[in-house]
Amino acid sequence: MGIQLDIQGRVMVATLEGELDHHQAERLRPQLDTAFENSPCKHLVLDMGEVSFMDSSGIGMIIGRYKNAEKRGGQLTLACMNSSLAKLFEFSGLQKIVHSTATVSDAIAKMEGGK
Amino acid sequence: MNNQLKIEMAALAENVSLARVVATAFIAPLDPSVGEISDIKTAVSEAVTNAIIHGYGGNTGTVALDLFNNGREITIVISDEGVGIEDIASAREPLFTTKPDMERSGLGFTVMESFMDSVHVISTPGGGTRVTMHKKLGEHSKNE
Ligand SMILES: Nc1ncnc2c1ncn2[C@@H]1O[C@H](COP(=O)(O)OP(=O)(O)OP(=O)(O)O)[C@@H](O)[C@H]1O
Ligand SMILES: [Mg+2]
Numbered sequence: 001m002g003i004q005l006d007i008q009g010r011v012m013v014a015t016l017e018g019e020l021d022h023h024q025a026e027r028l029r030p031q032l033d034t035a036f037e038n039s040p041c042k043h044l045v046l047d048m049g050e051v052s053f054m055d056s057s058g059i060g061m062i063i064g065r066y067k068n069a070e071k072r073g074g075q076l077t078l079a080c081m082n083s084s085l086a087k088l089f090e091f092s093g094l095q096k097i098v099h100s101t102a103t104v105s106d107a108i109a110k111m112e113g114g115k
Numbered sequence: 116m117n118n119q120l121k122i123e124m125a126a127l128a129e130n131v132s133l134a135r136v137v138a139t140a141f142i143a144p145l146d147p148s149v150g151e152i153s154d155i156k157t158a159v160s161e162a163v164t165n166a167i168i169h170g171y172g173g174n175t176g177t178v179a180l181d182l183f184n185n186g187r188e189i190t191i192v193i194s195d196e197g198v199g200i201e202d203i204a205s206a207r208e209p210l211f212t213t214k215p216d217m218e219r220s221g222l223g224f225t226v227m228e229s230f231m232d233s234v235h236v237i238s239t240p241g242g243g244t245r246v247t248m249h250k251k252l253g254e255h256s257k258n259e
Pocket of ligand 1: 167169171198
C-alpha cells in the first residue's frame with residue numbers, strides 16, 4: 001500500500017493506494033502519525049480514491065487518525081471513496097463523526113472553512 | 116456446477132490479501148455482481164484477520180480456508196486452532212472487542228453477518244474457532 005503526503009496550509013492530505021486491511025493499516029499507521037506530528041497541520045484528509053478495498057481494520061485505523069486530528073483541535077475528512085468503501089463507512093456508523101467528500105478540494109475547503 | 120477448494124496458510128497478516136484473492140477467484144466463474152464480490156471479500160477478510168490476530172495473537176499457526184459452491188449457494192469456512200472464544204454471543208455483539216488498544220472496533224462479526232446470508236461460529240477455548248458463512252448469489256448477469 002502506497003502513501004503520498006501533501007501539506008496545504010494547516011491541512012495534510014494523505015493519498016492512500018491499495019487495499020486497506022490489517023496488514024496495510026499496521027504499516028501505514030506509524031508513517032502517517034510521524035508525518036502528522038512533525039507537521040504544522042491540524043486537519044487530515046485521507047484521499048481514498050485509489051483504495052480498492054477496506055475492512056474493519058481500515059475503519060479502526062481511520063478512527064485512530066480521527067482521534068489524533070481531534071487532539072490537535074482539527075478534523076478528519078475522507079475523500080473520494082468508492083461505493084464499496086462508502087458502504088462499510090456508513091455501516092460502521094463512522095459517517096456520524098467523520099466527514100466524507102466527493103473530491104479532495106471539497107475536503108480542504110470544508111476544513112479551511114473551520115480553520 | 117459444484118466445486119470445492121481448500122487452502123491452508125500460515126497465520127501471517129500478509130496472507131489475508133491472498134485469502135481474498137483465492138475467494139474472489141473461486142466465485143468468479145459464477146459471475147457474481149461487483150457488490151457480491153465485495154461483500155464476500157470483506158467477510159473473508161474479517162474472519163481470516165480474526166483467526167490471525169485473535170486466534171494466534173502473533174504466534175505461529177495455520178488458518179484454513181474452505182470454499183464450496185452448490186450451484187449459486189456459496190459456503191465459506193475459516194478455521195484456526197488458536198485460543199478460541201470464551202463467550203461467542205458477546206463476541207458477536209456489535210462493538211465488542213478484546214483488543215481496543217490495538218485500534219480494533221469490534222465490527223468484524225457484525226460485518227460478516229450483514230454482508231453474508233448467515234454466519235455460524237463454533238469455538239472451543241484452547242481448541243480453536245471455526246466460522247461458517249453462506250451466501251446465495253443472485254441470478255443476475257455480471258454487468259447488472
Ligand atoms: N478466530 C478467533 N479466535 C479467538 N477470538 C476471536 C476470533 N474471532 C473473534 N474473536 C474474538 O471476538 C471479538 C470480536 O471480533 P470482531 O471481529 O467482531 O471484532 P474485533 O476483531 O475485535 O475488531 P474489528 O474486527 O472491528 O477490527 C474479538 O475481539 C476477539 O476477542
Ligand atoms: Mg475482527
